[in-house]
Each structure stands twice: as structure tokens, then as C-alpha cells.
Amino acid sequence: MLAEARRSGCPTRSDLLSPRPVTSSFPAAWLKADPRALAFLPDRFRHRSARAEAVAQAATRTISPALLEVLRARNAHLAPSSARERNLELLARPGTVAVVTGQQMGLFLGPLFTLYKAAAAIVTARALQEETGRPCVPVFWLQTEDHDLPEVDHCFVANATGTPCRVALDHADAATSRVPIAHRQLGQGVLAALGTLRGEVGKEPQAEEHLSLLERAYRPEATLAQAFTEVLAAVFAEEGLVFLDPRDERLAPLAAPVHRLALRDAATLSSALARHVDALTQAGFSEQVHIRPGSPLCFYSPDGVDGARYRLDPAGPDTWSLVGHPRGATVTTRELMEWLEREPLRFTTSALLRPLLQDTWLPTAAYIGGPGEVSYFAQLAPLYAHAGLPMPLVIPRARFRVIDxxxxxxxxxxxxxxxxxxxxxxxxxxxxxxxxxxxxxxxxxxxxxxxxxxxxxxxxxxxxxxxxxxxxxxxxxxxxxxxxxxxxxxxxxxxxxxxxxxxxxxxxxxxxxxxxxxxxxxPQERVHGMAYYACRFGTRAFTRQVLEACVPFSGDLQDLTP
Structure with missing residues (x-):
């Protein structure tokens, strides 16, 4: 999702329109309760009464039976977990709410903050349930719609010398691929990556346990998403973390209304979001995701569900250009709407539309996010207002520094x-x-x-x-x-x-x-992967320490000393 903002390569509206220099990091100002930041994203997570209100509001919404059926079927293929089965049962009951987080499918779980996000969602769900008496279930949204392969095809592993070692897959088309991660197989390169990983950390005391887990999941025929989910599900089997993959073809019809809204009201939404960004930059903050005038907040795959996806830009009355298409292809609104009825899986969300889809499907009380996602939500008030949907609590993820x-x-x-x-x-x-x-x-x-x-x-x-x-x-x-x-x-x-x-x-x-x-x-958590720490201290022992150290409703950096 962060990659989508970087990929545009265009000057932002703040570059062009704001007479005031952009000087502040929005997430940093928000965590410090800077009134300028709170005007765009209130820090409701700090206040017990506001948390209770958000939970009560989310509890009025229920999950559709179709979504529940897919969740049960998909999660049944993961590591056995009685806690996950209980959480799926709870989601079927009226009044249950969700605490959601999500991340791209980084190789071998990617940077440490992926683990911290999941742990924070689990601990936050427990805290909200204790505070309000309502059942709260942690849900991990698998960001399988993203297509930026160079962001996820590698990880960095700390070794005995302390020097981060880059471990990567070998995909010749990584830089140009536009295919959603859901459809990318690991390929033979994953065997070499596993070999490199074993060479770096294989002599650590608990290495065999963790490396065996990775080797079972990261097979050449598996996709990045399948392997990632299999490992993270095993890591949090005791906590019952539930996983949701939006690329499941059975869920595509449920996403169609959100994509229809994005296409039908593209001009209205982009104008409202642009005005909001103007106010944000006037307050001294930069935009996280560039708003393209008149463009819908979704991608379209013209060559099929597992083909390249493209942004849509206005190209004339009821006509759209596919941004970056090698032949400069265009598509009409009528064609898009027909494909949305016939094959809705051809459509995928952008970074700004994903939260709306998430909260349309789930009774989300809170979202656990990192700095980039906090900045997304600072831009999203007009979109939620247009859709008539309340924004969830936005809670900063846990932040740790491991000092071994x-x-x-x-x-x-x-x-x-x-x-x-x-x-x-x-x-x-x-x-x-x-x-x-x-x-x-x-x-x-x-x-x-x-x-x-x-x-x-x-x-x-x-x-x-x-x-x-x-x-x-x-x-x-x-x-x-x-x-x-x-x-x-x-x-x-x-x-x-x-x-x-x-x-x-x-x-x-x-x-x-x-x-x-x-x-x-x-920051260590943005570079190092989990492998070294799991191999040195044990997968479960390290995960348990992270869970025990999580402080709900706090974005403060904490030290772990395993």
C-alpha cells in the first residue's frame, strides 16, 4: 500500500497548491496529540468512553452469511486452532465486533512490524472485550490485491555479526509485474532463499523448529500469500487470529457494490478527497496517497482476474485510460459495469478504498495501523462520509526494539x-x-x-x-x-x-x-525479519514475549530483552 503512493512519481497537490511549507510528520504529530493532526483524525483510541462508543456502533453491524462461509472454509485449511474456531463462531453472533489489521505478503513474514501488528490486534481485541463486555475478534486482512512485487519478494535477516543479510526470491519480472500478489507463485527461487536463510541462522539454538515451519509453507508451487498465511496462522494459532483474503473469488460479488460506488461517484469523491488534502497540506502535513483528479479509487485487470491491474484515469466522456498499459488501452464505463456484473474479481482496491471495503464487510471497531496507514485514515473522512459508514477507531500498532x-x-x-x-x-x-x-x-x-x-x-x-x-x-x-x-x-x-x-x-x-x-x-522493526529472533529464542517464546509486552492503546516504543 505504501508503494502505491510512491509509484505515482507525480508532484502532490501540496507541492502545487499549498503556500505553506510541509514541515510535519502526520503520524508523529498525531501521536503527540497535536491539535492540527487531531482535526483530521481524532485520537479516540485514548479515551475509554470513545472506545466504548466505537464498539457499540460496530456491534450494530453483522457479517453476511456468505462472508462467514468463506472465512470458515479458508481458515479451516490453516494450522489447527480451537481458539480460531471459537472466534469464527463468535463472528457469526450478532453483537460481535472485529479488531482488524493487515499487511503485504513479505517473504518469510517480512519485517518484524508484521508480527507486532498482529500481536497488537490480538491484545487490543482482548482489552476492548474486557472494557465493554462485548466479544471482540482479531482479524488479519491479507493484502493480496497489491502488486508491488519488489516490496515483498525479500526480507532482511540479522545474523551473528549483526549485519542484516538480504534474502530474496528470483523473479525476473519483479520490477514490471502488475499481477496481484495473490496470483504469484514463489517459484524455484524460494529454495535458494531458504538455503541462504539456513546458512545465516541455521546454527542458532531454536533454528530447526522455525526453519522447518518456513520450509513446509514456502514451497515453489505455493503463492506468496499462501505461504505467508500458513506461517502467520501457525505463529498465532493459540490466539485464534482469523485471516481474510479479499481475492477469494467467492467474495468478489460482495466487493462489487464498493467498486460500483468508486466508479459511479469517481468525480465527486476525488474532488472531496482533494479538498480534504488541500486542508491537510495547509495545516503543514503531506499527503500519503496522491489524489488523481476524476479517477476512481480502484484498479481494473482487463486481461482477466490473474492479469495485470491498472489504475483508471478519465479519457473523455464515459471513457477511461488504463494508466501504464503498454498499448495505451482505454475502456468505457459501460464495459466496466458489465465486467463488474460478470466477473467482479477483475476489480481490486487502492490503498484508500481498501479500508472502506474492509469496514463494509466487517463490524470493525478498531483498525491497528502503522504510520503509513494512520496517514491514509487522515485522508479518508470524505470517503467514509460519502458511503455513510462510520470510521473505526484508528490505533497505532505496537512498536518494539529487540535488545538481545x-x-x-x-x-x-x-x-x-x-x-x-x-x-x-x-x-x-x-x-x-x-x-x-x-x-x-x-x-x-x-x-x-x-x-x-x-x-x-x-x-x-x-x-x-x-x-x-x-x-x-x-x-x-x-x-x-x-x-x-x-x-x-x-x-x-x-x-x-x-x-x-x-x-x-x-x-x-x-x-x-x-x-x-x-x-x-x-528502525529495527522496519528492516529485520522475524527469522533470526525465532531461531535464537524459539518461535513461540519470542511471540509470547511480544504479546506480553503489548500495551493496548499505546504507540510508545518499548524495548524487548529476550
Whole structure:
């Protein structure tokens, strides 16, 4: 879903229309209860009365018998789970509500935050049930409609050295594929990926248990979605997590009314959403998903249900162009409506339409989302209002930083806290190099400013007098400024490197620690997959620790110390 925003490659309305610079991260501002953010997405999840209201409202809706039948049939093929069977029975009862989360089908479960999302949905469902007395069931929405294969065909595995190792499938057409993930088989490349994974973590104490689970699910003939679901269902069998795949052909007729709304009211909806985005950017936030003027919020697959999918753009009266189609194909509204009646599985949702489909099908009380999804919901109020459907509670997913024994030893040796380890690398090395010395060295940037700043100030004062004396002197002044600036920058860079490299052992320890906690400068949970931690501590033991550490209705980062 995040990929859909990036794929457009177009300037956003905030680039073109907002006179105010976009300066703030919406999810960060929302978590801090910034009034600007709360105007677009209230933080109802923080308030018990609002949570109770959302649950009561969701409890007035029921799941259709057709959807229940598909859910029972699909979940029956997963790892045996009496808890899942009980949850499916509960969903059939009036008054039961759902706590939903979802994710793309990352290889070997993708980044750690997939596990954290599912755990947060389970813990949140328990908390809401305890608060309200109404049955709450955790549901995982499998985002099988997405087609961005390069986002899901790999994972990163932490190894004994702490360096993330990329493990990937080998699909030659990955960059150009437009086929929904639901229809992509793993292929023979998955055997090589499993071999690489075993080579990286196969010697860990609990490796055989976890690797055997992956090897049973990730077979060449299986799809990415099938393997992903099989593993995640086994991981959360005791909790009874229920799985919903929107690409099931039996569900396509149930999705048709949502796609019909998106096609019929495309112009009205895009205008309303664009106005909402304008207000969002005026408040200082960027849009997460670009609104294409007049375009419906769905994709269409002209060559069949397992064929490439394309966005639709207006191309004339009742005519649509297929964005990115190699032959520049078009389709009429009449043809689209006929196919929607005849073969509705040809239609798939965009990032903005998916929540509406989800909440049309399910009695959703709450959605557990990451930063990107929080930003989606900040744009969605006009769509829900147009459909006459209340928005669910939006609750930030659990956030964790795993600090294992290796990381703890390095933190102790370096005398750092986990937060300090996330500092910018050069600044951290400089601090470590100078903190125990009588003489404190300034940073390379400070030295450069101290050397060049006074010189530049003098040149600025000379400029006017030089131009009166001889205008040609201004060119000489500019050249001198550039020459001196370059020389000072080179000196400062050498000075900075000397500071950073004075203690090679410290440098190596810092790099190993950062690879464990902030790989490539990113949050650990967005890079590392589950495999290393499951192989080291045990699949169930690690999952249980995540579940026990989840704090419902909180987006705070927490440390796990297995």
C-alpha cells in the first residue's frame, strides 16, 4: 500500500497548491496529540468512553452469511486452532465486533512490524472485550490485491555479526509485474532463499523448529500469500487470529457494490478527497496517497482476474485510460459495469478504498495501523462520509526494539543507552572518542563553521567597497570564497575522520550495535525479519514475549530483552 503512493512519481497537490511549507510528520504529530493532526483524525483510541462508543456502533453491524462461509472454509485449511474456531463462531453472533489489521505478503513474514501488528490486534481485541463486555475478534486482512512485487519478494535477516543479510526470491519480472500478489507463485527461487536463510541462522539454538515451519509453507508451487498465511496462522494459532483474503473469488460479488460506488461517484469523491488534502497540506502535513483528479479509487485487470491491474484515469466522456498499459488501452464505463456484473474479481482496491471495503464487510471497531496507514485514515473522512459508514477507531500498532544479549553486551562495553545508539553515527563516534578525555574536541561541523564563518563575514563586508573600486574584483572575491570554502571543508572532513577513527575497536563496536538496533539508520522493526529472533529464542517464546509486552492503546516504543 505504501508503494502505491510512491509509484505515482507525480508532484502532490501540496507541492502545487499549498503556500505553506510541509514541515510535519502526520503520524508523529498525531501521536503527540497535536491539535492540527487531531482535526483530521481524532485520537479516540485514548479515551475509554470513545472506545466504548466505537464498539457499540460496530456491534450494530453483522457479517453476511456468505462472508462467514468463506472465512470458515479458508481458515479451516490453516494450522489447527480451537481458539480460531471459537472466534469464527463468535463472528457469526450478532453483537460481535472485529479488531482488524493487515499487511503485504513479505517473504518469510517480512519485517518484524508484521508480527507486532498482529500481536497488537490480538491484545487490543482482548482489552476492548474486557472494557465493554462485548466479544471482540482479531482479524488479519491479507493484502493480496497489491502488486508491488519488489516490496515483498525479500526480507532482511540479522545474523551473528549483526549485519542484516538480504534474502530474496528470483523473479525476473519483479520490477514490471502488475499481477496481484495473490496470483504469484514463489517459484524455484524460494529454495535458494531458504538455503541462504539456513546458512545465516541455521546454527542458532531454536533454528530447526522455525526453519522447518518456513520450509513446509514456502514451497515453489505455493503463492506468496499462501505461504505467508500458513506461517502467520501457525505463529498465532493459540490466539485464534482469523485471516481474510479479499481475492477469494467467492467474495468478489460482495466487493462489487464498493467498486460500483468508486466508479459511479469517481468525480465527486476525488474532488472531496482533494479538498480534504488541500486542508491537510495547509495545516503543514503531506499527503500519503496522491489524489488523481476524476479517477476512481480502484484498479481494473482487463486481461482477466490473474492479469495485470491498472489504475483508471478519465479519457473523455464515459471513457477511461488504463494508466501504464503498454498499448495505451482505454475502456468505457459501460464495459466496466458489465465486467463488474460478470466477473467482479477483475476489480481490486487502492490503498484508500481498501479500508472502506474492509469496514463494509466487517463490524470493525478498531483498525491497528502503522504510520503509513494512520496517514491514509487522515485522508479518508470524505470517503467514509460519502458511503455513510462510520470510521473505526484508528490505533497505532505496537512498536518494539529487540535488545538481545549481544546488543546488551555492546551497550555495556560502550556505556550507551539504546536511544543513544540511534544517534547519527559521526556524532556518536565523536562523543565516545572525547567523553573521557580532559580535552574536548569539537565536531567537524563546528570546526568548519568556526574557521570559515569569520572569513566569510569579512568577505561580505568587503563586497560593496570592492565593487565601487573595481566591479571585476567581485569575481575574484567569489572565486576566493569558493577556494577557501573547499579547502576548509577538506580540512574539516579529514579532522572528522581522524576523530571518528581514533579508536577502531570502538568504531567496530558502534557499527555492530547500530546494525542490530538501527540497521542502515532505520528502525529495527522496519528492516529485520522475524527469522533470526525465532531461531535464537524459539518461535513461540519470542511471540509470547511480544504479546506480553503489548500495551493496548499505546504507540510508545518499548524495548524487548529476550
Amino acid at each position: 544479549d549481544r546488543a546488551r553486551r555492546l551497550l555495556h562495553k560502550l556505556g550507551l543507552t539504546p536511544d543513544e545508539a540511534g544517534m547519527e553515527r559521526e556524532a556518536l563516534l565523536t562523543r565516545l572518542a572525547t567523553r573521557d578525555e580532559s580535552h574536548t574536541y569539537e565536531s567537524a561541523g563546528a570546526l568548519e563553521a568556526r574557521l570559515f564563518g569569520p572569513f566569510a563575514a569579512v568577505l561580505d563586508t568587503l563586497g560593496e567597497s570592492m565593487s565601487r573600486l573595481d566591479p571585476m574584483l567581485l569575481d575574484a572575491l567569489k572565486r576566493t570564497r569558493g577556494t577557501v570554502r573547499a579547502a576548509v571543508s577538506r580540512l574539516a572532513a579529514r579532522y572528522g575522520r581522524a576523530l571518528a577513527l581514533r579508536d577502531q575497536v570502538t568504531t567496530e563496536r558502534v557499527d555492530r550495535l547500530r546494525a542490530m538496533l538501527v540497521p542502515e539508520g532505520a
